[in-house]
Amino acid sequence: MDGDEPTDDGRERADVDPDLAMALGLYALGDVSLQEAATEAGVTYWELEDAIESAGLADAFDLDRDVSATIDDLLDEAGE
Template sequence: MPDDGTAGGNGVRPEDVHTELATAFGLFVLSDASIHEAAEAAGVSPWELEDEIERAGLTETLGLEEDRDVSATIDDLLEEC
């Protein structure tokens, strides 16, 4: 661990981590949960989770479209019902 108190030297201190967002992020990446399911389970909004994924630069890696059409999102949500 670096001497600066950050985890892995990435400039993020453990006390600065938003626990709920980190949980949602982990649920989405490590399980078959959708963004909406992962966000709901962790107590954050799907938009917060999407923003965090984009901030981490993993939008393309995780198969999320940056300019997703709102109607496509609505269709996906209706299919889940």
């Protein structure tokens, strides 16, 4: 099945990077941080964030968090 075929509900199927999808799934389950998910997918944190926003999932993934909270999380992870 290619990316041009419609889904069961008539929407066009988007091409999905399986590594990115797996990483987002792990993040959604709380198994990894957003930074770890990005590393798993082979992209930067910011590229992963852009992909989430492009897919319209920013609200579901709480990407509107305060930037300082994100920086604090990244610094905590770097110190581990």
